[in-house]
Amino acid sequence: MNIFVLLRLAPDTVEELEIGGDGKSLDADILRFKPNDPDEHAVEEAVLLKEKHGGTVTVAALETPEVDDILYTALAKGADRAVKLTGDLGAAQSEAAARLLAGFLKAGGPALAPDTLILLRSQSIDDLEGEVGPYLAEALGLPYACVVTQVAPAGGAVKVTREFSGGLRGEFTLPLPAVLGIQSAEKPPRYVPIAKVRAAMKTARIETVDAGAVEQPARVGVERMYKPEAAGRAVMIEGAPEEVADKVVELLSKNSVI
Amino acid sequence: MAKPILMLAEQVRGQLSDISFEMLGLGRRLADALGAPLSALVLGSEGAPLAARLGLADKALTAEDPRLNMAPPGTMADALRQVIEKEQAGLVLIGATNVCMGVGSILSARTGLPFVNNVRQAQAEEGAVRLTSQMYGGKILADVRLGGACGIAGIYPGAFPADAGRSDKAPPVEAAGVTVTAPKETFERYIEPETGDVDITKEKVLVAVGRGIQTQDNVGMAEELAAALGGAVCASRPVIDQGWLPLSRQVGKSGMNVKPRLYLALGISGAPEHWEGMQGSQCIIAVNTDAKAPIFDGAHYGIVGDALEFIPLLTDRLKARRG
Incomplete structure (x- = not known):
């Protein structure tokens, strides 16, 4: 199977986020980036599929600061090829990013190889649309499934499990080529020691492909960005750990929980 | 108009x-x-x-x-x-x-x-x-x-x-007079929710663990606390993805929607996807090392501290009370 995984760095939301001077975006100077959680799952699923069924894994990302790190990490985890798309990318939002990625995927010819499977995060946290997969599938004219937690090749197709709600899931079959929005891989994403990533940096090469320019302007723009005001705030229980535990017991007893 | x-x-x-x-x-x-x-x-x-x-x-x-x-x-x-x-x-x-x-x-x-x-x-x-x-x-x-x-x-x-x-x-x-075109994606079957040993939607007390629980071994500590409270353990997505607890224990967007009398959120930051599944809880007590974690914006009571330190202290006190 010819597997592509499309990656993007996202701001680490564990860190403090600040609004930039324009009032419409985050202050890029203080952002710390990390791979999207579901992207890590997409890489894991791709490598698991390759280990089980053979094939090649290509990871690709639009150029952003520090993006080399996630590409090398994916190579260290078992990807075969890494591609960085450069060009006049601006802050490509979901739809524009999807078109650039589609352009890269179609560069080999009008039709994708029949055994092509494209994996990416089911959801994103860093734009208004919150998902790039459906736009990509539309741009490529391919079938799409999201919230996917299991993938199994079945002839010229893949069988996938997707989540609905309340624990209910559904099984779908998609003919290949197909685009899958991954929620979680079959196993937790593997850990690679930094030494292995460094080794990948020495031996592997990231290919650079010119993706051109963003043609599709965003259909709607952000007018204002701000931090939410907490609707309420928890009553904080303070003190030494033992004291806190005593207070919680008291609280539970008062509320007749114990 | x-x-x-x-x-x-x-x-x-x-x-x-x-x-x-x-x-x-x-x-x-x-x-x-x-x-x-x-x-x-x-x-x-x-x-x-x-x-x-x-x-x-x-x-x-x-x-x-x-x-x-x-x-x-x-x-x-x-x-x-x-x-x-x-x-x-x-x-x-x-x-x-x-x-x-x-x-x-x-x-x-x-x-x-x-x-x-x-x-x-x-x-x-x-x-x-x-x-x-x-x-x-x-x-x-x-x-x-x-x-x-x-x-x-x-x-x-x-x-x-x-x-x-x-x-x-x-x-x-x-x-509506809609013409349905055959989808490229074929629906095969539903996969019913896993029925575990415990139905967390029916529990009155839930001890919920998140990333802050750190290891699978520590889930055992939470189990002990849940037993002392007469409740069950549930978890946010990262813990389920690690395979430390079965899918039937997942609370949130993809998992269960729970409304217990007590929801003890241990090492859970309170991402919107998790919040969606437990916001109807009657009393939410959250423990997190990060004072700025969003869980404190919605919880009724908050404790800034290490859940791993808090769990045994609370368990011991509850056991002592029961004698």
Whole structure:
């Protein structure tokens, strides 16, 4: 199977986020980036599929600061090829990013190889649309499934499990080529020691492909960005750990929980 | 008069989800403010009895085709596109749920309408609609203005009151006249929720563990605390993804919706996806090392500290009380 995984760095939301001077975006100077959680799952699923069924894994990302790190990490985890798309990318939002990625995927010819499977995060946290997969599938004219937690090749197709709600899931079959929005891989994403990533940096090469320019302007723009005001705030229980535990017991007893 | 507002009711195997009423209440408020009619669309077989419950809509439309039951996003988007054209709808409301995920983006790609997802607030203003989208895991809000009140809004579950969408009236119900094209993605079967040893939706006390629990061994500590409280252990997504607890214990968007008397959130940051599944808990006590964790914005009681230190201290005290 010819597997592509499309990656993007996202701001680490564990860190403090600040609004930039324009009032419409985050202050890029203080952002710390990390791979999207579901992207890590997409890489894991791709490598698991390759280990089980053979094939090649290509990871690709639009150029952003520090993006080399996630590409090398994916190579260290078992990807075969890494591609960085450069060009006049601006802050490509979901739809524009999807078109650039589609352009890269179609560069080999009008039709994708029949055994092509494209994996990416089911959801994103860093734009208004919150998902790039459906736009990509539309741009490529391919079938799409999201919230996917299991993938199994079945002839010229893949069988996938997707989540609905309340624990209910559904099984779908998609003919290949197909685009899958991954929620979680079959196993937790593997850990690679930094030494292995460094080794990948020495031996592997990231290919650079010119993706051109963003043609599709965003259909709607952000007018204002701000931090939410907490609707309420928890009553904080303070003190030494033992004291806190005593207070919680008291609280539970008062509320007749114990 | 402003263009009609269209909302996509969400049903899961013949049951309307809460999000349907949340969107209906919101749709009614926006429609009244804009002077626009409100239509509700129910996709899937046996939609008519469900449509009859959407009394706040000026009319309810059905597309009774089994291929629209839990349909792939492209199939749902295609049905919606046809209805938008027929009704000349301007604003389209869709649930930002797992069931409808992907529909808004595909519809946007096919119609050229802008798509704003994860909407938590919405106001009509002078022929336009201002939407507030939740980004970056709920840490940032972004305001967007849809000129002409035209566009697609993915409505975040739990952001608008469901009660505002319920009514005893029945709306006029019509067939939408949708032509269903065979989806490229074939639905094979439902996979029923795993029935574990414990049904966490029925427990009165839940000890919930998140990333902060750090290792699988520490889950045992939480089990012990749950036993001392006469409750059960549940978890947020990262813990389930690690395989430390079965799927049947997952709380949140993909997992269970729980409303226990006590929800003890240990090492859970409070991402919106988790919050969605436990916000109805009667009493939420959260323990987290990060004083700025969003869980403290919604919990009733908060403790800034290490859950791993807190768990045994509390367990010991509860055991001592019982003697």
